[in-house]
Amino acid sequence: MITPELLHPQSIVVIGGSNNVHKPGGAIVRNILQGDYQGTLRIVNPKEDEVQGIKVFHDAKELPPTELAILVIPAKLCPESVELLASEKGTKAFIIISAGFGEETKAGAAREQRILDTCERYGAALIGPNCIGLLNRNHHSVFTKPIPSLNPQGVDFVSGSGATAVFILESAVIKGLQFNSVWSIGNGKQIGIEDVLQYMDEHFDPNTDSKVKLLYIENISNPDKLLFHASSLIRKGCRIAAVKAGSSESGSRAASSHTGAIASSDSAVEALFRKAGIVRCHSREELTTVGCIFTLPPLAGKRFAIVTHAGGPGVMLTDALSKGGLEVPKLEGPVAEELKSQLFAGSSVANPIDILATGTPEQLGITLDYCDQRFDNIDAIAVIYGTPGLTTLYEAYEVLHKKIGECKKPIFPILPSLHTAGPEVAEFLAKGHVNFSDEVTLATALSQVMRTPQPAPPEIELFGVDVPKIREIISGITDNGYVSPDIVHQLLECAGIPMVPEMVSDDKQTLIDFANRTGYPVVAKVVGPVHKSDVGGVTLNIRTPEHLALEFDRMMNIKDAQGVMVQKMLKGTELFIGAKYEERFGHVVLCGLGGIFVEVLKDVQSGLAPLSYGEAYSMIRSLRGYKIIKGTRGQQGINEQKYAEIIVRLSTLLRFATEIKEMDINPLLADADDIVAVDARILIEK
């Protein structure tokens, strides 16, 4: 549990604080002191009398009551120390920097557990063990550098790896990104990434709290909790981006050797992030670039004006924005001409607006005003402004600083002269701004932000799905394995998913009567063997009762045959829906066109059950072959609404039947009016 004493302690004690700033025990004291901590800082160190100007307690027993304790002592001494502090000194928050716990040995894991038990007993918060600490505007309780600039509207950053947090901060500070808090959860014995989000969500104050959260995750231990609080925060106006490392097979191996992360399939992570509305990043660079974007006003639309005094970067930015689905609309007409008349001869206002290398700070200001107030077809402005080294840029960047404050549209500063105009860029950043030094990196991150959907609604779509009946059927199944066609039929019926007319029987005449009623042609499939096709157990296009009789006799002689299924043979576009239960995540639902689309092209979209209509439509429309669903080449499309409906209903069915570990409907046959499931398999494990 996160306690007030962890966030704004009146007193802090560093157990193991020292004078050696090249060791964590000394560095953390230095950082707290340099961070201008306003409460009382105490040190416990048996060997020193004074540490960095502070009088030292030789034994923790001598301490007065202290709210937050930071432990930088050998692991084996920690449990006792925590017990003493919690029981006798009223300590309500612990940050354990020390390593040597569950990440190393079983004895370490036992120590960790003892510490947790103590904390739980006394209602104390526990960060770590094995972490770099916690840094916020009240206290800089980390032993590492860099310490970023702090700002109540800066980033809240939560990291599952301490060293990675440090390197992410390196990438952030050179961009000017400011922070509100940095959490390194270490082993996360009590407080994990999900718990930090929960706290932020449950205590969220829209007037004072930062709205930007960045996460570095190697292990999603509680996907439901992450989903719930991340989407809740986003609905309250926050913006969240995260790296989930270990997306490849080798990377997953690496992550699990690093933090003991339990591998989760990348499609499950992808689906979870999309459902939550979390912007997924894959690198430190991308995460911190998205973080910088988040500190600017959100984009109201896709249309960018590019203001530049160098042509090339403007062109590359235009290419990259266009590629990412954003727009750089042409500017023309009287307003554009009016602007042009205020720039030097040779300037271009067609967008990119090239004010030339000789363009003055004043012209920059005028151009920004036009983009903000006069061009209606512009939603955001990117400014590329560096120097060939003839003059300094203080004046230009002061104009940029002012306009960022005044303009309603977001302005993205791209200041490339990090070397030549280092001091000017530093001064600009010191005013609280960010800098995107590479325009294409910015564009890529922007399009990643734009592509991330809003959080899905938390409600489950129940209409048309008979949940009690589903539970009754599932409860009645006694064996693990693939369920019988009859049960498949019943379950799909409960979910309101239409199936092709079919009958299973081991009686020839019953089947012939059924075929005569339904109408020919029909399909016959053997029931029993799993891989029907391989054993000659599927015959299409049976047009007469005589042919059906013949096939029945033949199929009943196939090994393991228990009966024959006869279905009406339909035509239409093949679709596919699949689902796989992923431990802790629930069902990942896949959809796509059938046949080569799924088997050759892997043209499949995924979502996490239960799915809303919005999510289902988004999945369908993200398919590369979507044109076929919409209709193309003079062919009618299929009923997209019904496809979405089936995806949603299937996902609801699965949400209430977690015993289903795998399921697919393949194919469904679709035309402009209807969609029916032709074949389906369900694997149950209880």
Added chain:
Amino acid sequence: MITPELLHPQSIVVIGGSNNVHKPGGAIVRNILQGDYQGTLRIVNPKEDEVQGIKVFHDAKELPPTELAILVIPAKLCPESVELLASEKGTKAFIIISAGFGEETKAGAAREQRILDTCERYGAALIGPNCIGLLNRNHHSVFTKPIPSLNPQGVDFVSGSGATAVFILESAVIKGLQFNSVWSIGNGKQIGIEDVLQYMDEHFDPNTDSKVKLLYIENISNPDKLLFHASSLIRKGCRIAAVKAGSSESGSRAASSHTGAIASSDSAVEALFRKAGIVRCHSREELTTVGCIFTLPPLAGKRFAIVTHAGGPGVMLTDALSKGGLEVPKLEGPVAEELKSQLFAGSSVANPIDILATGTPEQLGITLDYCDQRFDNIDAIAVIYGTPGLTTLYEAYEVLHKKIGECKKPIFPILPSLHTAGPEVAEFLAKGHVNFSDEVTLATALSQVMRTPQPAPPEIELFGVDVPKIREIISGITDNGYVSPDIVHQLLECAGIPMVPEMVSDDKQTLIDFANRTGYPVVAKVVGPVHKSDVGGVTLNIRTPEHLALEFDRMMNIKDAQGVMVQKMLKGTELFIGAKYEERFGHVVLCGLGGIFVEVLKDVQSGLAPLSYGEAYSMIRSLRGYKIIKGTRGQQGINEQKYAEIIVRLSTLLRFATEIKEMDINPLLADADDIVAVDARILIEK
């Protein structure tokens, strides 16, 4: 023409050199002086007696003979000045910084032309006008900053835009990238990017010349020349990467407004770069990252060891390398155990090799030796080494510096602590190394390098193609437009491309006799109308002479009908080949699977005619639907070799028939044995 006087002048005069270093005329003098120019530097300035410590000539007429002249005076004064210098002062090289020429007005274009004429007459080189200048190890004749570190094995960088060159240098210098020369071609009136490459190619000395070339291109004015010299240089051991800006429609508009670039389709550029073996980049960041990769030994294989003292970046790098088609193989066995015994407890050697945050410089050295000498399944090493700020990194980076010198396998340094360990990184770079501060950016660039093929062989595949006959047929065509089926047939025959048996006639009995001979079913298509399907001019699956007679009568009544074509109806996998003539580039040849693959999925690969077998195979194998060509789902594949053969032969045909502006064969029908063209269209414009 590039003259020796341009590259290593014994004397330089700056016409318009001044004391004001905030203007180009002053800044360029300062740069030349600070660049420790070893020849004689002269200044012409009517208003000053001394400029930056150099005695001034008030009039160019007073000058002694001078080899290189740099003009920083108003455009209108330039032609006369060039004339004087070339005719009277023996000047053999000009760099014209001044703007106000062809990029602005017609009068300017005339001035530019006059200057060119003078230069040509006197055999002088001309860089510019409207550029930042030329920088090499002999003279820093640019007016801009930054000036990168210079090194004979550094990058030769040629830029079509001056301001962009400056910003690319900004991105390069912070990575430690060193340069051999920087060329800003400006308007490129005499010397363009292609000419610089030609010079480097024709004068290439493998023992002394730099082997790394980076290009920033907005306008490929002579694709053939670029292709010829770039691929020649690469065959000689060089490595070339380039940004071609203006790849999107909006970007292309922006580029053409920036440098008057003539738009070229992005697929033509892509095809040209692949053919030449140029690594294509899309941003300054990517170009300079690839440049840094090029300064290290080439990769001998795909297998990376990652040595890190922070888990997270190792995981992200593993993910990114795997995604990019590179490998991070698991390390295990006795050698791995042996290494592990020399690291701290808790280290991992499974790859990533995590030596922990506490890992010492000595352990880093040992680990690098193991990767270089003991692990056979490793081709290259990435080292991630930063600091949480407790100690400095001088010692660790000294180890890295030594090992980079000693190890045979390339070592990629990833030093993330740009802020906290700024001085250490700077010292490391000063020893001549590069730094990839973001591991994922490195991985993305590496995979881009690995994906770029070797240059295609320059020979044209003539076997099986009857060039004289092709020329005879083309010469005989008098009208522009789509040629008749008969000519199409003849041209394909000349190229050895088999066509389905077919006959065109306006005589019913002739066609019926043909169908009887060939065998039914046949297809009938009206000849005359262009969009046959739209007018009911195609009938498939005709199985009797009577039906054929009926269709003949019907089709001959369609408007514009001149006859009917009867073809044998075949089955098979549909393929597609297309080609479009692109001004200056030649024919861009497209291939793919037919039907939805081309129409819905745009699954098409392109190459530039003439194509080699290697290129054709590479195109085919890059198709997303390649599995279908190879055979999948129990279906036999198609004869890939014949498909490649048809692509190659068609490209040869096109190479000798540039009058063909558009052509497609759609569909070809393919099975495991044969491929035949079923329908083809050829558009001729003379």
